[in-house]
Amino acid sequence: xxxxxxxxxxxxxxxxxxxxxxxxxxxxxxxxxxxxxxxxxxxxxxxxxxxxxxxxxxxxxxxxxxxxxxxxxxxxxxxxxxxxxxxxxxxxxxxxxxxxxxxxxxxxxxxxxxxxxxxxxxxxxxxxxxxxxxxxxxxxxxxxxxxxxxxxxxxxxxxxxxxxxxxxxxxxxxxxxxxxxxxxxxxxxxxxxxxxxxxxxxxxxxxxxxxxxxxxxxxxxxxxxxxxxxxxxxxxxxxxxxxxxxxxxxxxxxxxxxxxxxxxxxxxxxxxxxxxxxxxxxxxxxxxxxxxxxxxxxxxxxxxxxxxxxxxxxxxxxxxxxxxxxxxxxxxxxxxxxxxxxxxxxxxxxxxxxxxxxxxxxxxxxxxxxxxxxxxxxxxxxxxxxxxxxxxxxxxxxxxxxxxxxxxx
Amino acid sequence: xxxxxxxxxxxxxxxxxxxxxxxxxxxxxxxxxxxxxxxxxxxxxxxxxxxxxxxxxxxxxxxxxxxxxxxxxxxxxxxxxxxxxxxxxxxxxxxxxxxxxxxxxxxxxxxxxxxxxxxxxxxxxxxxxxxxxxxxxxxxxxxxxxxxxxxxxxxxxxxxxxxxxxxxxxxxxxxxxxxxxxxxxxxxxxxxxxxxxxxxxxxxxxxxxxxxxxxxxxxxxxxxxxxxxxxxx
Numbered sequence: 001x002x003x004x005x006x007x008x009x010x011x012x013x014x015x016x017x018x019x020x021x022x023x024x025x026x027x028x029x030x031x032x033x034x035x036x037x038x039x040x041x042x043x044x045x046x047x048x049x050x051x052x053x054x055x056x057x058x059x060x061x062x063x064x065x066x067x068x069x070x071x072x073x074x075x076x077x078x079x080x081x082x083x084x085x086x087x088x089x090x091x092x093x094x095x096x097x098x099x100x101x102x103x104x105x106x107x108x109x110x111x112x113x114x115x116x117x118x119x120x121x122x123x124x125x126x127x128x129x130x131x132x133x134x135x136x137x138x139x140x141x142x143x144x145x146x147x148x149x150x151x152x153x154x155x156x157x158x159x160x161x162x163x164x165x166x167x168x169x170x171x172x173x174x175x176x177x178x179x180x181x182x183x184x185x186x187x188x189x190x191x192x193x194x195x196x197x198x199x200x201x202x203x204x205x206x207x208x209x210x211x212x213x214x215x216x217x218x219x220x221x222x223x224x225x226x227x228x229x230x231x232x233x234x235x236x237x238x239x240x241x242x243x244x245x246x247x248x249x250x251x252x253x254x255x256x257x258x259x260x261x262x263x264x265x266x267x268x269x270x271x272x273x274x275x276x277x278x279x280x281x282x283x284x285x286x287x288x289x290x291x292x293x294x295x296x297x298x299x300x301x302x303x304x305x306x307x308x309x310x311x312x313x314x315x316x317x318x319x320x321x322x323x324x325x326x327x328x329x330x331x332x333x334x335x336x337x338x339x340x341x342x343x344x345x346x347x348x349x350x351x352x353x354x355x356x357x358x359x360x361x362x363x364x365x366x367x368x369x370x371x372x373x374x375x376x377x378x379x380x381x382x383x384x385x386x387x388x389x390x391x392x393x394x395x396x397x398x399x400x401x402x403x404x405x406x407x408x409x
Numbered sequence: 410x411x412x413x414x415x416x417x418x419x420x421x422x423x424x425x426x427x428x429x430x431x432x433x434x435x436x437x438x439x440x441x442x443x444x445x446x447x448x449x450x451x452x453x454x455x456x457x458x459x460x461x462x463x464x465x466x467x468x469x470x471x472x473x474x475x476x477x478x479x480x481x482x483x484x485x486x487x488x489x490x491x492x493x494x495x496x497x498x499x500x501x502x503x504x505x506x507x508x509x510x511x512x513x514x515x516x517x518x519x520x521x522x523x524x525x526x527x528x529x530x531x532x533x534x535x536x537x538x539x540x541x542x543x544x545x546x547x548x549x550x551x552x553x554x555x556x557x558x559x560x561x562x563x564x565x566x567x568x569x570x571x572x573x574x575x576x577x578x579x580x581x582x583x584x585x586x587x588x589x590x591x592x593x594x595x596x597x598x599x600x601x602x603x604x605x606x607x608x609x610x611x612x613x614x615x616x617x618x619x620x621x622x623x624x625x626x627x628x629x630x631x632x633x634x635x636x637x638x639x640x641x642x
Contacts, residue, residue: 005524016506315502318463320491320519320567323483398483403463406502 006325010333017305024301025341028385031294032342032378035287036349036370042283044360044368049272059100059230060133061239063222063246064261072253081250081259083219085210091222094245098238102224103127106209110180112202114166121162123179123202125209133223134192136203141173141188148187148205155208157188159199179204182212232270239264295338295385302334302393306400313397314405323398330397334390335383342382346375410602411437411460411571416469418455429455430466431625437604442597442635444613445606447622454575456622457606461494461573462486474570491519495564495572499579501556503548509559510535510544516567534562538592554585561592565601572596574605578612590615590638611636 014021065081088104106125111118130136131143139160148155156177163172172186184204192198210217226238243262244254252259306313313326353368360368370378418430429452437443447453458464459471462481471478473493481489495516496502503512510531517527535541538558548556557577564572577593578586590612597603597617605616613619614636621629 005518008524009518012506311502312504315504316515316519317487318461318490318496318502319516319563320487322487322519325519401463403458406463406498 006328006332009329010336013329013333014337020301020305021337024298024305025337025344027297027301028294028338028341028382029345029348031290031297032345032382033349033352034290035378036346037352038283038287038290039374040349040353040368040370041360042280043370045279046276047367049276059228059235060223060225060265061242062263063224063242064220064263066258066261068252068256068259070253070256072256073251075251079259081252083222085217085219087246087249088219088222090249091224091242091246095238095242098227098230100225100227101129101132102222103130103133104206104219105130105221105223106206106213106218107220108209108213110202112162112166112180113178114172114175117166117168119162119165121200121202123204123209125204125206127206130203130223133225134194134198136190136192139189139191140171141186143188143190144203144205149207152208152211153205154182154184154212155187155205156184157190157203158186159201160189160191161196161199162202163189165200177202232266235264235266239266291381291385295389298334298338298386298389299392302330302390303396305333306330306393306397309397310400310405313400314402317400317402318406326398326400327394330394331387331390334393335386338386338389339379339382342385343379346370346378410439410441410474411435411604412470412472413460414470416456416459416466416471418452418459418464418466429625430459433469433622433625433627435620435627435630437602439602440597440600441618442594442603442616443605443618443620444616445604445620445622446608446610446613448608450624451622452625453606453622457573457575457604460571460604461496462490487519491516491567493570495567495569497557497560497564497572497574497577499576501548501553501560501580503556503559503563505548508545508547509540509551509562512548512559513563513566516563520567531562531566534566535559537565538562552585553581554588557581557585557589558592561589561596565596570602572601572603574603576607577605578607578609584641586612587638587641591642594635594638 063083065083068075068077068079068081071077083104085104088102092099092102103126108123108125109120110123111120112123113119124130126144127149128143128145131138136143136157138157141157143157144155147153156179158172158177166172166177167175172189175186176183177186178184179202190199190203206219226235230238239262243260246252246260246262247254247256250260313321316326350370353370357368413433413435416430416433416435417428419426419428421427433452433456445453445456455464459466460473462478465481473489476489478489503509504515507515510528513534514527514531517530522530532541532544535544538561540555540558540562543551543555543559548559551559572593574593578589581589593603593605594615603616605612607613614633615638616633617635618630618632620627
């Protein structure tokens with residue numbers, strides 16, 4: 001039910017009292033402005049943290065080996081622990097479904113060259129699963145597969161920047177790459193969200209690396225992801241059990257922190273996500289506090305308006321205005337002022353965020369902004385806020401007795 | 410038209426109460442023009458407020474055009490005021506940010522009449538009080554007499570059964586007062602029933618009947634020879 005006359009009355013009243021309408025609008029606009037900026041910054045912080053963990057799967061666990069620091073079961077301290085293929089198979093068999101992806105890794109630094117161009121790169125020998133662990137995105141060609149492992153093929157998957165460095169403007173796919181004097185065929189080029197460092201890596205099949213560099217079955221590191229359906233506590237229990245079993249397998253003392261090191265990303269992720277939630281919560285509280293202050297401001301001014309308009313309301317009542325029509329005039333005026341002013345505040349806030357966006361990256365705030373759902377939510381909140389702000393004054397207005405309002409003094 | 414029987418009204422003052430109206434009996438026929446007179450504190454304004462449904466009596470009967478006025482809710486009172494009564498105040502009580510035409514149209518707005526129609530009706534009434542050329546002017550741009558005419562046009566706009574005037578000439582100089590009274594008399598000539606509170610003898614004498622109140626009771630209720638205001642204009 002849209003009553004154009006009612007709105008005409010309201011616009012007239014707002015228009016005739018510009019100063020006080022502006023004044024009451026200002027509080028709300030300012031409150032929403034602050035709220036939007038705070039909320040945008042909270043979002044920006046969240047984005048930064050989310051990005052920090054986007055590179056690798058955040059349910060990943062890595063296992064490294066080192067020298068024992070304690071004697072155990074008749075074995076001396078200072079013994080070097082060396083993982084082999086059988087250790088990877090052991091984890092696969094023992095944990096079964098709990099492991100999602102698993103790969104062994106061998107790290108090498110090798111000089112790579114193609115025609116006149118050469119450079120030293122991180123060469124990592126991996127299993128096919130590594131693609132999912134690192135979230136490597138294949139741009140061209142394919143990743144290492146089981147067939148490469150079985151046949152110990154001399155194939156490489158190179159990062160986009162390696163292609164740019166060595167192949168200049170040409171395509172690397174299908175061409176050969178000289179890795180420390182051995183020719184490898186480029187079967188794929190990848191990109192990675194992790195940035196430049198990640199895209200300067202070269203992956204080769206693990207079996208090929210073991211055959212070429214030592215003809216053994218040694219492994220430098222084992223990386224795996226656990227079943228993503230596990231919750232935080234289950235994930236912790238999983239890595240604890242994994243640590244225990246690996247220590248047993250290599251007769252390492254339980255208290256030995258160096259010989260076998262298991263790092264669970266879940267611990268870090270959880271701490272950070274809790275911090276982000278906490279931060280967002282604080283910012284929301286501050287934002288809502290400001291909003292409430294704004295509402296109280298409007299309410300205050302509306303009460304003043306009602307006082308100022310007592311006589312007018314009395315006249316209207318004497319002429320036959322029902323209490324309902326008085327309530328709707330005050331209430332709608334309050335809602336209108338709040339909604340318009342709030343919307344201006346929202347737009348200003350978004351504008352300010354847009355302007356300062358580039359300068360905030362240094363402070364770990366990336367892409368601060370407000371979502372559409374927040375804008376809709378804020379609009380609804382504003383209308384409700386306006387109604388709350390206008391309710392008491394409107395009620396007061398409807399109770400004005402014309403006989404008192406019309407007294408001749 | 411208007412029947413009042415044994416009307417009582419008292420106001421609480423601290424612990425005691427002030428008995429303002431002590432059993433008023435008053436009958437007004439259609440087409441009458443009645444002046445209610447009395448010194449301040451006599452209860453004349455209270456009586457007018459009760460008749461105007463701005464206030465409610467403690468006890469007694471009030472029948473307006475065969476309709477008993479009792480148990481008024483705010484909403485009901487608003488509807489009755491709008492339909493049956495037109496008010497003219499001493500201080501005009503125009504809404505200062507609305508122009509003359511909009512002021513006159515206001516009671517029609519509360520009757521739910523469409524904008525175009527009510528503005529036409531308001532224009533007609535403004536024309537009747539001779540202010541058609543001032544329709545777009547705000548109250549502050551009008552003289553006292555003009556303001557009161559706008560107020561009269563507004564009171565007439567809803568075509569009320571009864572016009573209630575509370576010291577309609579109280580804020581005007583003598584010449585303008587006579588002007589306004591001449592106009593009110595003209596309305597009465599056309600058949601409007603008018604009830605007016607005043608404390609000025611000469612204004613009261615321009616009515617057809619004078620009811621004198623003292624200390625909450627009617628002392629005197631006489632028909633008088635109407636003095637035509639037009640002769641002074």
